[in-house]
Amino acid sequence: MTALLTILIVFFVAVAIWQMVKIFDLASVGADNAQIATDKDNKLNGYLMMAFLVFIYAITIVCIYKWGDLPLLSNSASEHGSQIDTLMIISLVIIFIVQTVTQFLLHYFAFKYKGEKGKKALFYADNNTLEAIWTIIPVITLAGLIIYGLFTWSSIMNVNEDEDPLVIELYAQQFNWKARYAGQDNVLGKANVRLIDIDRANILGVDESDPNAQDDIITTELHLPVGRPVLFKMRSQDVLHSAYMPHFRAQMNCVPGMITQFGFTPSVTTAEMRQNPDIIEKVANINKIRVENKAEIEAKGQDLRYEFDYLLLCNKICGKSHYNMQMKIIVETQEEYDAWIKEQKTFKNSLIN
Amino acid sequence: MSAHADTHAHDDHGHHHKETFITKYIFSQDHKMIAKQYLITGTIMGIIGVMMSLMFRMQIAWPEQPNVLFEALLGKWAPDGVMDADIYLALVTIHGTIMVFFVLTAGLSGTFSNLLIPLQIGARDMASGFLNMVSYWLFFLSSVIMVLSLFVEAGPAAAGWTIYPPLSALPMAQPGSGMGMTLWLVSMAIFIASSLLGSLNYIVTVINLRTKGMSMTRLPLTIWAFFVTAIIGVVSFPVLLSAALLLIMDRSFGTSFFLSDIFIQGEVLHYQGGSPVLFEHLFWFLGHPEVYIVLLPALGITSEIIATNSRKPIFGYRAMVASILAIAFLSTIVWGHHMFVSGMNPFLGSVFTFTTLLIAIPSAVKAFNYITTLWKGNLQMNPAMLFSIGLVSTFITGGLTGIILGDSALDINVHDTYFVVAHFHLVMGISALYGMFAGIYHWFPKMFGRMMNKKLGYLHFWITAICAYGVFFPMHFIGMAGLPRRYYTNSNFPLFDDLANVNVVITIFALVGGAFQLVFLYNFFVSIFYGKKAEQNPWKSNTLEWTTPVEHIHGNWPGAIPHVHRWAYDYSKPGHELDFVPQNVPMKEGEEELQH
Numbered sequence: 026m027t028a029l030l031t032i033l034i035v036f037f038v039a040v041a042i043w044q045m046v047k048i049f050d051l052a053s054v055g056a057d058n059a060q061i062a063t064d065k066d067n068k069l070n071g072y073l074m075m076a077f078l079v080f081i082y083a084i085t086i087v088c089i090y091k092w093g094d095l096p097l098l099s100n101s102a103s104e105h106g107s108q109i110d111t112l113m114i115i116s117l118v119i120i121f122i123v124q125t126v127t128q129f130l131l132h133y134f135a136f137k138y139k140g141e142k143g144k145k146a147l148f149y150a151d152n153n154t155l156e157a158i159w160t161i162i163p164v165i166t167l168a169g170l171i172i173y174g175l176f177t178w179s180s181i182m183n184v185n186e187d188e189d190p191l192v193i194e195l196y197a198q199q200f201n202w203k204a205r206y207a208g209q210d211n212v213l214g215k216a217n218v219r220l221i222d223i224d225r226a227n228i229l230g231v232d233e234s235d236p237n238a239q240d241d242i243i244t245t246e247l248h249l250p251v252g253r254p255v256l257f258k259m260r261s262q263d264v265l266h267s268a269y270m271p272h273f274r275a276q277m278n279c280v281p282g283m284i285t286q287f288g289f290t291p292s293v294t295t296a297e298m299r300q301n302p303d304i305i306e307k308v309a310n311i312n313k314i315r316v317e318n319k320a321e322i323e324a325k326g327q328d329l330r331y332e333f334d335y336l337l338l339c340n341k342i343c344g345k346s347h348y349n350m351q352m353k354i355i356v357e358t359q360e361e362y363d364a365w366i367k368e369q370k371t372f373k374n375s376l377i378n
Numbered sequence: 379m380s381a382h383a384d385t386h387a388h389d390d391h392g393h394h395h396k397e398t399f400i401t402k403y404i405f406s407q408d409h410k411m412i413a414k415q416y417l418i419t420g421t422i423m424g425i426i427g428v429m430m431s432l433m434f435r436m437q438i439a440w441p442e443q444p445n446v447l448f449e450a451l452l453g454k455w456a457p458d459g460v461m462d463a464d465i466y467l468a469l470v471t472i473h474g475t476i477m478v479f480f481v482l483t484a485g486l487s488g489t490f491s492n493l494l495i496p497l498q499i500g501a502r503d504m505a506s507g508f509l510n511m512v513s514y515w516l517f518f519l520s521s522v523i524m525v526l527s528l529f530v531e532a533g534p535a536a537a538g539w540t541i542y543p544p545l546s547a548l549p550m551a552q553p554g555s556g557m558g559m560t561l562w563l564v565s566m567a568i569f570i571a572s573s574l575l576g577s578l579n580y581i582v583t584v585i586n587l588r589t590k591g592m593s594m595t596r597l598p599l600t601i602w603a604f605f606v607t608a609i610i611g612v613v614s615f616p617v618l619l620s621a622a623l624l625l626i627m628d629r630s631f632g633t634s635f636f637l638s639d640i641f642i643q644g645e646v647l648h649y650q651g652g653s654p655v656l657f658e659h660l661f662w663f664l665g666h667p668e669v670y671i672v673l674l675p676a677l678g679i680t681s682e683i684i685a686t687n688s689r690k691p692i693f694g695y696r697a698m699v700a701s702i703l704a705i706a707f708l709s710t711i712v713w714g715h716h717m718f719v720s721g722m723n724p725f726l727g728s729v730f731t732f733t734t735l736l737i738a739i740p741s742a743v744k745a746f747n748y749i750t751t752l753w754k755g756n757l758q759m760n761p762a763m764l765f766s767i768g769l770v771s772t773f774i775t776g777g778l779t780g781i782i783l784g785d786s787a788l789d790i791n792v793h794d795t796y797f798v799v800a801h802f803h804l805v806m807g808i809s810a811l812y813g814m815f816a817g818i819y820h821w822f823p824k825m826f827g828r829m830m831n832k833k834l835g836y837l838h839f840w841i842t843a844i845c846a847y848g849v850f851f852p853m854h855f856i857g858m859a860g861l862p863r864r865y866y867t868n869s870n871f872p873l874f875d876d877l878a879n880v881n882v883v884i885t886i887f888a889l890v891g892g893a894f895q896l897v898f899l900y901n902f903f904v905s906i907f908y909g910k911k912a913e914q915n916p917w918k919s920n921t922l923e924w925t926t927p928v929e930h931i932h933g934n935w936p937g938a939i940p941h942v943h944r945w946a947y948d949y950s951k952p953g954h955e956l957d958f959v960p961q962n963v964p965m966k967e968g969e970e971e972l973q974h
């Protein structure tokens with residue numbers, strides 16, 4: 026398949042070159058092989074400008090129609106997510122309008138004022154009113170967006186510690202994620218990579234002498250109770266990673282030598298999200314595609330059937346398997362969560378002596 | 379200093395130096411020849427950079443499938459024709475580095491600043507021809523080292539063009555961070571030296587060597603753009619140099635500027651107290667201005683070409699100069715928008731959101747002024763003009779999404795996704811590339827004394843224009859669907875399976891667009907030898923470069939340097955018979971100079 030494609034492309038390039046040679050020959054016969062545009066050229070390219078405008082509009086419409094129904098623009102699974110989505114939609118609408126109008130003016134003028142011999146252009150060098158108008162309009166629009174954006178940003182980033190958020194550490198290493206729950210006391214034990222002791226299974230370098238550390242719980246899946254604020258503390262042991270949770274509109278880099286944080290409140294359980302009509306449609310579509318590629322997928326050892334899950338992805342280049350650094354996130358009811366966490370070993374019990 | 383370096387030595391043009399092949403074509407100190415050298419070197423680097431992007435695009439579209447091209451070109455990096463994941467990242471990294479620095483900084487500024495600054499301000503040569511020559515050869519050396527780094531045992535640098543440590547600092551983290559990264563850093567250090575020499579030369583030349591009557595307010599916008607670009611370069615490149623030097627110290631001498639608390643491959647490293655975030659600040663202190671170093675010259679070129687071919691004055695000359703200056707200033711205080719989720723204090727994020735959205739204003743002014751320049755013009759649609767209009771189009775499309783990325787709250791979700799790739803390719807990559815093409819088509823007669831072929835130029839433009847949108851427009855949507863960039867394959871995420879077909883479409887557009895650049899290359903190289911002989915002023919342009927003879931001579935003008943009596947944009951001025959009045963034509967009696 027790929028070989029075929031490559032051959033096709035080589036063939037295509039060869040034909041293209043041959044055609045070019047021909048055009049070049051033809052063109053250099055007449056005296057008119059310079060770049061100076063004639064009226065005919067101006068006319069042709071003027072019409073092509075309008076055609077290109079149509080092309081830009083068409084590609085926009087096709088993209089919006091086929092891929093614009095983004096799970097990212099609706100169906101956020103966190104409380105602050107809908108704020109981001111609203112701001113995103115407002116921004117997109119403004120962009121869409123400005124794009125449509127300015128591209129129209131640009132290409133339409135290029136068409137309308139295409140050159141003709143003997144015509145003279147208007148000598149029009151300046152107009153302070155116009156300049157003022159198109160300085161002030163962007164100023165006002167942007168001021169609105171900035172103010173809205175800054176309020177949203179600070180309400181997202183300023184974690185309210187009074188709400189007693191569930192504290193969880195996200196720990197990144199080449200190329201996987203671990204989560205460390207703070208346990209009963211909801212205080213994470215101290216940790217540093219210098220304390221890592223692989224032989225004793227202390228893989229995160231948690232301080233064994235810290236009383237707060239004893240009840241910490243280290244897992245490879247992230248379970249979150251719905252409706253409860255969560256405060257993530259991010260750590261990395263080797264290189265930069267980024268904890269990206271697109272369904273929750275959340276992202277923060279994990280930086281070696283430093284603890285970063287991000288907080289949000291999950292608002293939709295995994296089970297509920299699976300029942301969401303948009304998601305059902307998306308999953309059905311994906312499964313259709315997967316059936317078509319059955320052989321390849323099974324050769325890779327993946328399950329053929331896809332079921333929706335929230336994910337944590339690595340979104341900062343971190344080495345060879347960056348593209349495969351993921352962790353499943355499960356949002357569930359408080360009872361389900363309590364039952365799950367009870368099953369997990371505490372740090373103290375997970376050590377090998 | 380040799381007689382060559384002293385431009386005033388040429389004021390008496392009775393004598394000419396005997397030139398050997400070496401001093402004329404290789405170690406030339408003539409700015410026109412140096413410009414051509416930059417152009418050819420930049421073109422070759424561009425071919426390499428584009429080929430790399432086509433290869434990794436094929437990997438994205440048809441992940442992990444054997445490809446005879448990979449087998450042939452990548453050798454051991456593509457066992458059985460399947461591209462290796464490390465080499466994927468290396469290709470992305472070197473592609474980005476080459477395109478940004480080698481093609482669109484050195485290739486673009488180097489070519490056109492060198493060619494046009496002396497010619498358009500009326501100078502015999504650059505302030506220092508010798509430093510100019512050194513600047514080119516340092517650039518050449520850095521290109522050679524960058525290309526050589528592709529052949530080292532463990533592979534070239536692969537940490538992304540942003541080379542964030544610790545990934546770029548530790549060979550244990552990634553094979554490319556060994557010898558490959560060392561060469562990358564050495565190459566870039568030399569590159570920066572080259573760029574600084576070049577920029578200083580441009581600045582001094584513009585300040586000191588303008589001909590009589592060429593006041594700053596009569597400078598063509600091209601020169602304003604090159605001048606301000608050089609200033610931005612001088613301010614920001616040294617910061618990248620210091621970041622690179624500190625990184626070299628961390629890598630080779632055990633310091634801890636950027637590294638701390640690292641456990642890798644079963645051992646704890648000694649680094650303590652450094653911070654990768656510091657590196658990010660230093661990098662982006664150059665990295666963002668770099669966007670404008672790439673873009674401003676392209677906009678300057680466009681201003682000139684759009685005015686000439688609209689047969690109209692550029693609209694709002696003063697506003698254009700003011701916005702170049704505003705962009706230059708603001709570009710140095712917005713770098714943090716690349717770091718909203720880096721872990722820096724969220725309050726800083728707010729500040730950078732504010733400054734970033736401010737920079738949208740001068741950018742908008744420029745776009746509107748271009749559009750108004752077209753209005754009621756008499757547009758000459760030659761290939762240079764098409765690429766200039768194309769630039770305005772991609773600049774708008776790409777610039778608008780900056781409103782989303784600059785807004786910290788929105789960036790949380792699209793940071794480092796394909797949305798970003800779409801944004802920066804349109805606003806800086808494609809726009810600047812169009813500016814470069816426009817410049818080549820427009821000044822080809824000045825550089826080579828011949829004309830390029832028009833029909834091939836049209837073919838080149840229209841296919842490129844369609845493919846550029848075809849490649850980068852859909853990327854916005856896969857980005858908004860959450861697809862991270864710098865992923866070797868997306869097939870480990872069934873979540874993204876429904877985006878696979880988009881990626882195939884994008885790659886096909888890329889392959890077609892890439893293949894059609896051969897039309898350009900063919901046109902370019904064949905026209906150098908066989909193009910139609912150019913007239914002295916083929917575009918009926920006002921600027922001084924068209925008053926020099928077609929055949930290049932040392933010192934540019936055979937007689938005295940022309941004096942300047944007006945600005946560069948007296949096109950279709952009432953009271954004149956022709957629709958252009960070159961800058962060296964004295965004012966008629968009673969004629970007023972515009973208060974621009």
Ligand code: HEM
Pocket residue numbers: 428431432435470471473474475477478482537538539540799803806807808811849863864865888891892
């Ligand atoms: C043939 C045209 C081009 C194609 C198809 C192309 C494609 C791409 C793609 C798909 C990526 C993202 C890869 C990833 O993040 O996984 C990329 C990265 C990049 N490209 Fe291009 N590109 C082209 C031309 C250019 C130009 C003209 C520039 C000049 C600015 C440029 C600069 C960059 C940079 C800076 C990166 C980021 C590299 C990194 O992530 O370290 N590209 N290119």
Ligand SMILES: [Cu+2]
Pocket residue numbers: 197198199200265266267339340341342343347350
């Ligand atoms: Cu990672």
Ligand SMILES: [Cu+2]
Pocket residue numbers: 665666669712713715716
């Ligand atoms: Cu920036």
